[in-house]
Structure formats: C-alpha cells, structure tokens
Amino acid sequence: MKGVLLVNLGSPDSPTAKDVKPYLDEFLMDERVIDVPNWLRNIIVRGIILQTRPKKSAEAYQKIWWEEGSPLVVISERFTEKVQKQTKIPVALGMRYGSMTIKKALQELIDKGVDEVLLVPLYPQYAMSSYETVVVKTMQVQAAHFPNIKLTTLPAFYKNDEYIKVLSESIAEGLKDFDYDHILFSYHGIPERHIRKSDPTKFHCKIDGKCCQTNSVAHTTCYRHQCFDTTEKVKAYLGLPDDKISISFQSRLPNDPWLKPFTDFEFERFGKEGKKGLAVITPAFVADCLETLEEIAMEGKEQFQQAGGGDYKHIPCLNDRDDWVAVVAKWIEDWHDNESLPA
Numbered sequence: 001m002k003g004v005l006l007v008n009l010g011s012p013d014s015p016t017a018k019d020v021k022p023y024l025d026e027f028l029m030d031e032r033v034i035d036v037p038n039w040l041r042n043i044i045v046r047g048i049i050l051q052t053r054p055k056k057s058a059e060a061y062q063k064i065w066w067e068e069g070s071p072l073v074v075i076s077e078r079f080t081e082k083v084q085k086q087t088k089i090p091v092a093l094g095m096r097y098g099s100m101t102i103k104k105a106l107q108e109l110i111d112k113g114v115d116e117v118l119l120v121p122l123y124p125q126y127a128m129s130s131y132e133t134v135v136v137k138t139m140q141v142q143a144a145h146f147p148n149i150k151l152t153t154l155p156a157f158y159k160n161d162e163y164i165k166v167l168s169e170s171i172a173e174g175l176k177d178f179d180y181d182h183i184l185f186s187y188h189g190i191p192e193r194h195i196r197k198s199d200p201t202k203f204h205c206k207i208d209g210k211c212c213q214t215n216s217v218a219h220t221t222c223y224r225h226q227c228f229d230t231t232e233k234v235k236a237y238l239g240l241p242d243d244k245i246s247i248s249f250q251s252r253l254p255n256d257p258w259l260k261p262f263t264d265f266e267f268e269r270f271g272k273e274g275k276k277g278l279a280v281i282t283p284a285f286v287a288d289c290l291e292t293l294e295e296i297a298m299e300g301k302e303q304f305q306q307a308g309g310g311d312y313k314h315i316p317c318l319n320d321r322d323d324w325v326a327v328v329a330k331w332i333e334d335w336h337d338n339e340s341l342p343a
C-alpha cells in the first residue's frame, strides 16, 4: 500500500533556552547546514554558537509562539490534516529536527500497512541545508529501520505551474488592500559556498550577474537560480512591473559570505529611499515560522519604518490554504494512480 510522508524543518518543544538548545544542537550539527569537518563544527556550534544563541533564539520564539505551540508545527499539522481529508492514501508528518522525528512518522505509515512511500520535502527550492538533508536523513532512517519500504521523492516544486498559481493568487489577495510601491521577495539565505558545492558541473555557478539566468543542468540543485525562477514566474503570472520587484536573502551566520543582497540591509535602504508601501513575501517557506513571523513581520517592519519607510505588509505563506492543500492532494493522487510526479 502507498503512503505519503510530509517533512518540514521542525521547531523546539517550547520557547525556552532549555528546549531551544538541543534543537539548535541537532540542527547546526547537521553536516549539510554547518558544512565543515566534524571537529571544527563541534568547536563552532558547541563551543561558540550554543553558548549564547539558545537564549536569544528562545526570546525570539516567545514573541511568535502560539497557545497550541510553534506556528511552523501547528500550521504543518493543520495542513497535513486537510490533505488527509482530501485523499484515502495515508499521510504522515515528520520534522527534520526536534521531537517529531522522520522515524516516528514513517512508523505511523508502516503501522497502517504502507510499504511504498512518497517523500514530500516541504521546501519549494533545493538547498543542501533544507531539501537535501531531508532526503538524505529519510533514506538513512529507511535503510536502518525500514529496509523493506520503497521510497520515492517529490522534486523541488519551485517552478511547478500549480504551485506558482496558488502562490501568485495568495500574493494577489495580500496586495488587494495594500497600496505598494515595492514588493520584496525575501528568501532564506545560505552560504555562497553551498551553491558551489551543489553544482554538479563544478564550474557553472559563479554567483555573478549571469550564471543563474544561463541554462544549465546545475540549476536542478541551484538554490539561487530556483529563487530567481520562482520570482520570475510569479511576476509573469501576476503581470507585476519589473521596477517594483526585487529579491533578497534573510538570516545568516557571521564569518562566511552568504547570498546577497541581505534582507535587513534592503529594509533600511527602502526606508531611506522613502518607499511609501513595502510588501514582503517569503516564498522559501510554505508555512509561517520564526523566520517570517519574527524576522520579517516584526523586525523587518521596524527596520523599514525606523529608516523612514511608510506602510509595511508581510504577506503570509501558503500555510493551510485550501487551494494549496488541493494542489498537494492532487500531486499525491497522481503519484498513487500512475506514478507521475509534478514537473
């Protein structure tokens, strides 16, 4: 019998430094996130970052935490329930980090008699620190604990027509009552090195003005290209004017070159330029989370307005929108009925 495993990033169990610390430890000790030799990762993560970050991070989580729990987890659970209502195929939710493990979710499917699993990493774009680590971890768990199940993975859906349609329509709804003079597409940042590491040709991705717009097989795993492509496709779908759209990359750790321009610098620039209405969308995330609710909706607004900017709006992620649920349910049914995967 076929079943579906949805996987997102995961959150700490509570917004306290005590619970944030082991969560961050698992997250940042992932070799696809902090991709340096083990001994050095130990020093960077355990010797430096985890000495101060859990407290700071917990304070940020406290600002966005809901009564039911972490927004990322609660939204992902609502989404999973809604998808399950649209299909008879068993659907389970797991998280890459934290207590809602991939192993538990796979066990849930196996207990229902599933022996063929469609893995759906809940990331539109491919990055080794998001999509790839979910796939690798799931394959490891499968090999170690469930060797008899067959695993198929849904490709990154950053340019899929149905995804672009629902994303665009959610943005159009968000813009309906908002007078904007600029729309910022803010994607999660990654170190530039990750782009080069993920380039199978080893020469295409130069992170210059042209590589991401020049056709290449490298784009199958190029996060930067995929962020540009999602943006271009939404722009075309909605007929948005070129001069009112731009891209930036949010969140970074120090001491490494990360993808630019940085979102927080852009907020300041737009504020200083006196933009009267800034709309921000965050299409690297399908569910609102710390990065969108705190960094963009709260901090971003403050940075923009303190620099002199006017009205500000963060347009929510797709979350558990019915049209998004219907798209994922259709992808699942297509795979179930004829093994086809969305292009």
Ligand SMILES: C=CC1=C(C)c2cc3[nH]c(cc4nc(cc5[nH]c(cc1n2)c(C)c5CCC(=O)O)C(CCC(=O)O)=C4C)c(C)c3C=C
Residues within 6 Å of the ligand: 009, 010, 011, 012, 024, 032, 033, 034, 053, 057, 070, 072, 123, 127, 129, 130, 188, 189, 190, 191, 251, 253, 284, 285, 288, 289, 290, 291
């Ligand atoms: C597009 C998805 C994501 C990529 C790519 C990604 C890369 C990445 N992230 C960090 C470090 C942190 N990220 C944190 C939070 C966080 N990151 C994502 C998604 C991607 N990260 C999400 C959805 C969240 C929010 C989780 C939630 O519970 O709501 C955090 C924790 C918070 C903090 O202390 O700032 C860290 C740390 C790195 C280093 C990285 C690529 C190398």
Ligand SMILES: [Fe+2]
Residues within 6 Å of the ligand: 188, 251
């Ligand atoms: Fe992150």
Ligand SMILES: [Fe+2]
Residues within 6 Å of the ligand: 204, 205, 206, 207, 211, 212, 213, 222, 224, 225
């Ligand atoms: Fe590129």
